[in-house]
Amino acid sequence: VVSWTSMVAGYAKNGYCDQALDLFHEMQLAGIEPNVISWTALIAGYVHSGRGHDALVMFCRMQKAGITPSSITVANVLSACIASGALKQGKEIHSYVIRSGFESNVVVGTELLNFYSKFGRIDNACHIFDRMPERDVVLWTGMIGMCTKNEYSVEALKLFREMQLAGVKPNTFTITSALPACAHLAVLHHGKEIHGYIIRRAFGINAIVGSALISMYTKCGSVEDARRVFDIINRRDVVIWTVMIAGYAMHGHGEEALNLFILMQQEGVKPDHITFVGVLSACSHAGLVNEGWQHFNLMSQEYQITPRVEHYACMVDLLGRAGRLDEAWDFISRMPLEPS
């Protein structure tokens, strides 16, 4: 069973769910009964490939086969419910969690928190968090992330302090979950405190931490601090470039933003649809009508990005601000999308 299961797990982990399932069937044909670990490996594979529904189907089959789910199975099935939008089934799992005594399991608890968070059931998620006997860094981070996503920024920062008082050390995941709260509150010293914490703990500044910092600094009004972070990052991905461009745009530095956009292309980083929101908003804020048109066209012609509502909105704003109301109206009437 162990060798078969490790092979199934190997396929499943690397995104080959269908091959994993074939192997699973072969295993059964060979007269080996899959155990809870084999089933869970298969379910986890579907979850990781974003095939939540298929994972739930497998879970049903597993129960029909008379296999009792473990806490790890339950955690994966909750992920499957998140991936497939299955609120009702997730709630059933929650009651199973209570019946089977997995309530105090921190991995299951984290997944339940994510589940309720995903469905906007913040009270339920808080309830899970509150009655967790042991809270590790992942649970705290999940809770902080939920608060920031729902713009409970004061609570998020409070939790960030509380976890440290409880003796749990934040890691870079925690930091990138907490930084958007500082950005949302636009209180520079909160953000600087967390930046200081990053330095004290000697965490490196990778692309994820870097973009969270740059975004925070621009939203807190300090393009200078943002630029300092930007300059020390050696491997800049599309998000890093985008947040810096959007930061300049936000502060009306259109030229700077467009210069960065050129540099980004020279470095071979491909802009995506969000980059273009930044670029177009830079043109809009700086009144650069011609540049706006150029970049709007560049988006679809060079990068095969279909303009979305945000892009059209930027263009309308740009034309409107420039007093070109006829052109703006003409543009709106030609849009392939519903004006909002």
Added chain:
RNA sequence: AAUGACGGUACAU
């Protein structure tokens, strides 16, 4: 041999 948390967009007067 199976398990959980992380970064960027247009919004509004």
